[in-house]
Amino acid sequence: MNPPRVLIPRQPVPALDAPVLGGGHFNLAVSPAPTFNLLVFYRGLHCPLCAKYLIELERLHDDFVQRGVLPLAISSDNAERAEAMARKINAAKLKFCHDLPLSTARAWGLTISTSRGKTSIGIDEPALFSEPGLFLVKPDGTLYWGSTQTMPFARPHFDEILGAIDFVVKNDYPARGEYLGSV
Numbered sequence: 001m002n003p004p005r006v007l008i009p010r011q012p013v014p015a016l017d018a019p020v021l022g023g024g025h026f027n028l029a030v031s032p033a034p035t036f037n038l039l040v041f042y043r044g045l046h047c048p049l050c051a052k053y054l055i056e057l058e059r060l061h062d063d064f065v066q067r068g069v070l071p072l073a074i075s076s077d078n079a080e081r082a083e084a085m086a087r088k089i090n091a092a093k094l095k096f097c098h099d100l101p102l103s104t105a106r107a108w109g110l111t112i113s114t115s116r117g118k119t120s121i122g123i124d125e126p127a128l129f130s131e132p133g134l135f136l137v138k139p140d141g142t143l144y145w146g147s148t149q150t151m152p153f154a155r156p157h158f159d160e161i162l163g164a165i166d167f168v169v170k171n172d173y174p175a176r177g178e179y180l181g182s183v
Helices: 048-066 079-088 102-107 158-171
Strands: 017-019 025-027 036-041 069-074 095-097 112-114 128-130 133-137 143-148
Touching: 036 048, 048 069, 048 079, 048 158, 079 095, 102 112, 102 128, 133 158
Parallel strands: 036 069, 069 095
Antiparallel strands: 017 025, 036 133, 112 128, 133 143
16 A cells, blocks of 8 residues: 655645647646746646636646746646547646546545546546646745645635735745654
8 A cells, every 4th residue: 555645834845737728738747837836736638627727726827927926737647538628628828737647646645536527517427537636836846835635625726825825925825834853
């Protein structure tokens, strides 16, 4: 058994290199954003809640970019399914990475689910896929903030994240949750 790990703020995040729709690769080590990379791991085309969530990220894309934050949607879906999701949400700005190895998802602390067949929208779940996660990664490759989930429900709100980023930058607020000593 290879359980997911917990990422620790102020520590380096795992490597992330995945193909991007339209060509090329996203490599976190060579593509740091000025303020943060916003990595939004989503379940896949089969998830209607993911589509709704990514629609909101697409709507607020420019607000993030104005703050030096580069959003990226990432899944283990193949290119065809990732392209279908991008079309489904009318993505004009949001970049999509696809074919994320599940071993990489697990290294990021994401939990893995097994297929239950067709979803409520009639799309087959992949045999295995990761559950959602959202991470803000500093330009130096360390974790600032992370959230992982075991279910598709009740995700962090992007408008609240924007407000938090404004506060963090204005007040030079440090990443929290970094303590690893005895308790």
